[in-house]
Amino acid sequence: MKSLSVTRSLALTGLGSGARLFSSFVSIGVTARCLGPGEFGALMFALTLATLLVVPANFGLSTYVLRTVAQASGDADVVVSDAMSARWLAVGLSTPLFLAALLMLPAILSRTLFGLLLLAMLAEGFSEFYISALRARGHYGEDARLGVETAWLYSLPVGLTAWATASVDAVALAYLLSRLVMAVRCRRVLSATGMHASWTGARSAWTRLRSCRAYATDYAMTAMFGQVDGIVLNHYLGAVAVGVHQAGMRLFMAAAQIGPILANVFLPRVASAAIHRTADLHAESFRLQLTFVLVGAVVGLAFSLGASVLVGLAFGPQYQELVRLMPWFGLLFQVRFAAAAWGITLTSRGQQTFRAAASVGHWILVLVLAAALVPAFAAKGWLMALVIGNTVLWIAYAGRIIGCSGVGQAGGGAVVVVVALVMMLPQGFLLAR
Template sequence: MSLVRNLALMGTSTALRLGFGMLTFVVMARLLGPAQFGVLMLWLSVATLLSLIANYGLAPYLLREIGAVPASARSIMSEVLSAKLLLTALVLLLALASLPWVSPDLRLIFALLLAAQLAESLTEFYNVGYRATNRFAEETRIASIAVLAQFAVVTLALWWRAEPLVAAGAFLASRLLVLAITSLAQRAYFKGMRPAPLAKAWTCVMRTKSYAIDFSLQSLIGQIDSVVLNHFIGPVAVGLYQAGMRLFNGGAQAAGILANVFLPRAAATSGDKQRFRAESGRIQWAFVSVGLAFGLALALLAEPLVALLFGADYAPLAAVLPWFGLLFFVRFFAASWGVLLTSAGQQNYRAAINVVQWLVVAALSWVAVPQYGMVGWLACLTIGNALLALAYIARGLQLSGLGWRQPAIATAAAASFIPFLHLPKL
């Protein structure tokens, strides 16, 4: 199947998830208000952080391995399924052990949201099976049914009673429904697929440690934010910030589209220097173009977007949204080189650099967040991702043979955000 057709189908599938997923969060934000929405998003972030153990970076591992050796798809899927089930059991044990430290009125919300995130993790595993085996059309069909059902469940529940507990229960019900639809459709293709023996599951876990570290650190954006802002400022700031993050994450789905299409292709050409260089160039320009277009849209349309989607209660978000746009662009710039490194088997390097990045972000945040609030945190993340991009470029140029033209143009393009950025009044 052609590159353009794959991108179109993957884009359609992701656009459906994006559109209805964003509508769901918009309804939640409007009906719950910043304070209650902040409480829900704080515990959704905690549940998501814990579920990173179950995700473990297995999706990019599947894409690379099956892309490199398509004939091994079924055996690799079985090993990864076994590893994922093992890790999910570990997460559930950790959650049970942590419940005594959770406020009694929040325990059920936390448990429901964690179960929802674990169900979504399994759904993503089955979705990767479509992408790695070049069945983008089938995924698009299943995604259309699943997202409509998910939107209906959550929206109707919140319309009935707008409370965080009801929202958490609806989240779980919708995620279980989507998991059932996706797994049944996928099993028809991988007939007889069963979890591999426990020994193979453990071997898979040990073999993919670098993927897990890299994926977890990359996934902290949008999740650890709630914990940091709640600590320094409070739940209202979490609600405002996470409303902006819904827009950010919506656009960030494009990274998944590009990575799901390009990663298997680049992995398949990694042994041929000339073909790998050509494929790497396509990756660079695709990521930077999307990052610049969506990032500038957030900056230019900040006020109308906030007013239209979230209402007057979220008005302070409009001044912050251009910072989300700049972070979006810098993150996509870094991702354009990160996908190149993954396809070339450089996960250990990526993991190490991500550790350094988060140490820098943590150090800066102790000064910037108390002084500048949400803007301070976004500035810390932007600086961290810029450093990440520089480190990726240093290794990526060696592997691909590409020149400095793309990094130079991307750096110049970042200046287009300057007129929209403002520091809050102290």
């Protein structure tokens, strides 16, 4: 694996993801304006269902590749081919689920819209897998170039189509074509770097799927974030509420792309240290956790303090109701990033099973809380439930790491927790106003 400094790795990976963040901000803003809260809500509801349905096909194999390639002493092609074969098998096994979903769609959605978005999300999953293989081997330059290409190829066609047609079906077609082109492009770049993903056989693929169940569970729980919102809010409040909330969540998810940038740089480093450089493990983990906390604090406060400007610039006057929700999105961002830092540390240390179990428990808690809070507080109630659930998840992750660490590492972990809590104090004052 190529060895680069943290700063250089972050800069190269951040270049592409930064371009994606900016272009996504522009594209979603144009799409939301042109379609309006109702049609935009329908599009986001269909996209939510499609994204959740492709979760079994992705199976958390991108995270598996990131960790395993970094620790592998042999040929990375073997790991990548093994995971790629498992991925194709997962797609095949998921096909009956896709067909059943098309036949059982709610009346408010068209099969054309849903089918196009389903294929688009499958293609996007393959792109992410190929890019994760590049990052695992330290090819951050190629990752940066692909990130810039992805930014414009994903966003420009979607935004222009929404502006030209104001049609949800046309926008869904733009989603599909842009994702297909990028999947092919990422596969070619992977081959050009000398990495090859070949079919290893159904038995080997099945064995890998079985061994990656913890990765799949954790990935599924993570994928629910930002997606299950649409289903819950549509059930309680209707499509317009989904449109307003998902407009805020698109801003949230655009900014949250910083998380994968940090994870894709730090996870291989921490995982490698856990096997090859145990003396550096504490320092690498502390750097990872503190970085996540500081980034979460900066973005969270930006959401709260800049709510009016962000919403007005991105979505216009139709979405003014979103302004009062933005401080809650800000607090959620801080808590989410604090939890993510400890979750990545768990994965790097081989404790994926605990991470998966804790994530399942936190979603059960969120859904139970939502049943009481959403009817009482509408969309704000869902954000409250997410904040509480992610706080509990953060406590579980941190408790596990601190409890299993030595005195020195436990002390460093406690420092990170205190820093995170201090950083959240200004957010609490903003919410109390």
